[in-house]
Amino acid sequence: MEKLIQQIKQGKVWPFAGGIHPPGQKSLSNANPITRLPLPDKLVVPLKQHIGANGQLIVEKGQTVLKGQALTKPVANWSVPVHAPTSGIITDICQMPSAHPSALPELSIIITPDGKDCWCELIPHVSFADLSHDELINIIHNSGISGMGGAGFPTYIKADSRKPIEFLIVNAVECEPYITADDVLMREHAAQIVSGIKIMQQLLCPTLTIIGIEDNKPEAIEAMKLAAKDDESIVVQTVPTVYPSGGERQLIQLLTDKEVPSGGIPADIGVLVHNVGTLYAIEQAVIEGKPLIERVVTVTGNTIHNAGNVWALLGSEIKHLLDCQGFSPVPQQRVVMGGPMMGFTLPTVRIGVIKTTNCILAPDHNELAEPGPEQACIRCSACADACPASLLPQQLQWFAKSKEYDKLKEYNLFDCIECGACAYVCPSEIPLVQYYRVAKVEIKEQQAEKVKAERAKERFELRKERLEREQEARQNRHKRKPAITKSADEKQKVADALARVKSSDEKSDNKSAVAAAIARAKAKKNSGELEPDNSEVAKERAARKEQARAYKAQKEAGSSTDETTEDKKSAVAAAIARAKAKKAAKADEATPSEKSPVDDKKAAVAAAIARAKAKKAAKVEEASATEQPPADDKKAAVAAAIARAKAKKAAKADEAKASLEVIAAAEPEQIQDSAPLSAEDKKKAAVAAAIVRAKAKKAAKADEAKASLEVTAAGEPEQIQDSAPLSAEDKKKAAVAAVAAAIARAKAKKAAKADEAKASLEVTAAGEPEQIQDSAPLSAEDKKKAAVAAAIARAKAKKAAKADEAKASLEVTAVGEPEQIQDSAPLSAEDKKKAAVAKAIARAKAKKTQQEGSDKS
Ligand code: SF4
Ligand code: SF4
Structure with missing residues (x-):
């Protein structure tokens, strides 16, 4: 390490592979100092000017902002804010073309400067050494500084x-x-750059700081050495002019002989690289408190009259820079953002300057000729020789065209720094770098989709595992005790359980029950343990049986209660029925015409019974009367009349009783509830009532006939004595008897009419009880039927009355002149018999009267 450092301090540099030597063209713009442009008419500030996420917008349209005021705030990783380059009003926030070869729209803030260029409040930190690491990082972050x-x-x-x-x-x-922005910056602001270096040294504590400058920038080298002369940790290293020596990897190799591994970053080998413009921005942010709102931009090319470097506010339109520097476009003028090697042609000059914009090149056709048509690769390998990253550009181009992304990754496409050296040397005019850029974008999108799919799959797997765990937990909650390996004792328990089940199925089989009990006893004895699991089942079965017994007992108690209740109800109903019958009988006696149809029916039944009894009593009396000696006919007749009256009275009493009994016993429901009968029952009842009435009518007629004969025999001796002379007293008695007979006929007629009226009512009640019961208005059809029935009943009654009168007349005639009656109309055998008996009685009475007269004389 010491040796390396010593070598570096001695000025040793290490070459890198490849590289080209294109014409520099730097003298066009580095002869003059940096100029400051006037405020533009508007500023287009894209939110995204760096690698990473956008900051969060914190201003709105119409808002007035000050110079240096933050427009966004960092929210996510790798997001940095942007600031207002000058004071003014936010006139719009919209999508604008981006500073990118695709010119894809980016959300941008449109600011109209107010011309005051008024700063917001700044917080400078002159003695940055007092600031902590995090404070310095926050200042750098919030100042919006990016490479x-x-x-x-x-x-x-x-x-x-x-x-x-x-x-x-x-x-x-x-x-x-063509690019000289860093050159002139170093010339003019070397001290600030060194201050920025010291801030970074405070943060990173490097062993050595190396300032790499190409040997074609002597003023900058001198300026930097002068600024850093007091710091031995800073070495100003001059490197040969070879393109692309300014590449990060190439510069590291040049200055330290270190090579960044493929896919790695410089920090992996203990190296960190910063641009001089970035270090100047750091110094401005920390010491001056100014955020990144401007930068030095080289505006050059043969179409620019005043080519040079300018301080351009971020967001200044390229057109503003060109206009300020004297732009004279040529036909089919190209404007390139960046240098001729790595820059790209702008789709429009209305794009704003961003933090990475270091050069605006407006060349004429001699400077930068239009690329010719692409031709086939001749495999000259010039591209491979020029590649500073030791790649195989022609291979990468083939894989990029065929979209063999795996092959591209295999051939280290992402080590390509897009320097353009390969395309620069390619004799076939193949735009190699364009193919690499497109391929990189597609691979990144594919990787992003893959990552997204993997995350989705991971979430799916996690969810699936969670659901399985939940399902397993639910099953465990409801699952019985786990089954244990069956031993001999357990087998016995199973046999015991089967025996109990069999015994329960065949309860009547005592042998099975005994066998099961024996089996249980054996099992218990053999195991010496608790009963098997089915003991709980047995308990549950016993509980169910007990529950069933309780339910049965409860049900029986309920049924007995119901029976008692029914008995009580029946008794009460019978009492009510009797009371109703009694009341109906009284009402019938008082107002027979107002009887209800049901009462009439009952009364008809009772009357039939009474008439039957009366008939029986009359027959008995008649028999007794015929057995009596005809000695005292008068007394006998009177006694017979009294007896008939008594019998009639008794019959009425019996009839009333029978009526009540019949009603109470035979039809308690009808009487009790006065409920409407079914159509079938009503019809039957009507037929029965008609039969009873017919019988009663016949019996009544027979009684009347008998009574008439008796009265005639006993009370009209004068007529009987027509064949023989009667005494005055006998004639008087006969007259009285005739009157009594007339009264009896009148009563019989009245009774017959009453029966007819009842029959009419009964027929109506049997056919339509609801209408009569409810006094509901009858339909026209029903009224018609009722009228017809009533007419028929009246006709019958009238006919019966006439028949009674005719009979009475015949009886009287038969008593007085039996022969005439026999001639006028043929009598029945019974009538003839009765007439003969009456005639014999009359003769006997006449004979007796004659004897009494002869005795007196
Ligand atoms: S653009 Fe890429 S492939 Fe071409 S020379 Fe540069 S680094 Fe190599
Ligand atoms: S420089 Fe051009 S022609 Fe030559 S090998 Fe590379 S891609 Fe092919």
């Missing part, structure tokens, strides 16, 4: 290197033709 040699790498990253630095190299070579 001004052309790469644009954020300076605070390089200044904050964690790797030990042996050599701090100041790149003042400026090997590219």
Whole structure:
């Protein structure tokens, strides 16, 4: 190391491979000092002027800003802010063409200067030695300083290197033709550059600082040596003029004989390289407190009248620089940003100066001829000989054309510094550097996509693992105890469990239960352990049985309660039915015409029963009457009438009772609920009622006929005595009997009419109980039917009444003149029999009367 340092201090340099010697053309612009341009009409400040992310915008359109005021703030890695180059108003924030060969739009801040060029508050640190490492780094960072040699790498990253630095190299070579910005800067501001070197020495603590300057810049060499004469740690080293000696890797090899490994960085070998313009900016930021808002730009070329170096505000349009320096464009004028070797032709001169803009070249056609058409590679190897990175440019070109990116990486494409030496020497006019640039961009995009896909895959794998863990955890939560290797005892337990299951399935099989119990006992005895796992199952089964028994008991209790309740309900319903029947009977007696159809039905049934009883009683009485001796006919007739009256009364009482009983026993639901019957039940009930009524009517007619015969036999002796002379008393009695018979017929007629009315109501109730029950308005059809039924009932009643009258007339006639009756109409056998009996009675009475008269006489 000491030897190396000694060699360096002795001025030894080490050559690098390749390199070319193009015409310098530096005298066009380095003869005059740096000039300061007037304020432009507008400034276009791109947010991105370096390698890395954009800063966050902290101003807005219309806002007034001061010179040096921050427009963005750093937020992400490798992002550095930008500042207002002068005071003015932000007129727009929009996309503008970028200072790039593609001129892709970049978000830019448009500032209209107010002409005052008023600085914001500055915080200078004259004694920077008192500042800490971080304070210095923050100042450098917030000042927006990035590499001004052309790469644009954020300076605070390089200044904050964690790797030990042996050599701090100041790149003042400026090997590219036409460019003299660093040369004149060193001439005029060597002291400030040395101050910047000292700030970096404070941060990096290098063993040696080497200032590399090409030997074609004698004034700059002298100025730098003068400025650094008091610092032995700083060595000003003169290097030969070979292009591209200003390349970072090439300069390191020139000054230290160290070679940066492929894919590595200078810090890996303990070397750090800074451009002189960057060091000047560091000095301005730390000591003066000024952020990076301007830089020295060489404006040169044969079309520039006042070629030279100018202090150009960042954001100043190229057109402004050209105009200020006397630009006389030629036809098909090209304006190149950078040098003729590494620069690129601008698509427009409305692009603003950025931090890496070191030169604006406006050559005429003699200076920089238009490249001719591309021709096929002749494999001359001139490109390989000129390549300072020891690459194979022709191979890289082929792989780039065929997009064989793996091959490009294999052939170290990224070691190419894009110096253009290969293209400069190529006789086939092949734009080799353009192919490399495009290939690098495509490979970087491919790598970015690959990284993105790998991150997505990594996230997917992590998510998949997480889901599997969660699923496994859920399964473990619900899983039973893990199965254990079956031993002899466990096999016995399994057999025991199977036996219990079998016994449970065949409960009636006591033998299985006993066998299971024996098996359990054996298992318990053999194992001496607890019951197998199915004991819990047995417990659960017992619990279910107990639950079933409880449920059954509860259900039985509930059913008994229901039965009791039903009994109570039935009793109450029966009582209500009886009460209703009683009330209906009373109402029927009081207002028979207002009876409801149901009451009429009940009454009809009761009346039928009563009539049957009355008929039976009448028959019994009739039999007894016929058995009585005809000695005292008058008394017997009176007694018979009294007996019939009693029987009739008893029959009515029985009828009422029977009605209640029938209603309560036979149709409790109808009476209780007065619920509407089904159509079938109603029809049946109507038929039954009609049959009962018919029977009752027949029986009543028979009773009336009998009564008429009896009354006639007992109460009308005068008519019976027509064949024989009657006494005055007998005639009187006969008259009374005739009157009684007439009254009986009238009652029978009235009863028949009442029955007909009831029958009509019953028929209507049986057919349409709801209408009658609810007194709902009947439809026209129903009314018509009801009217027809009522008419039929009235006709029947009228016919029955007429038949009764005819019978009564016949009976009276038969009593008085049986022969005439027999002639006028043929009598039935029974009527004839009755007539014969009546005639015999009449004759017996007449005979008796005659005997009594003869006895008296
Ligand atoms: S541009 Fe690349 S390949 Fe061509 S000479 Fe320069 S370093 Fe080599
Ligand atoms: S210099 Fe041009 S022609 Fe010669 S080998 Fe290289 S690419 Fe081919």
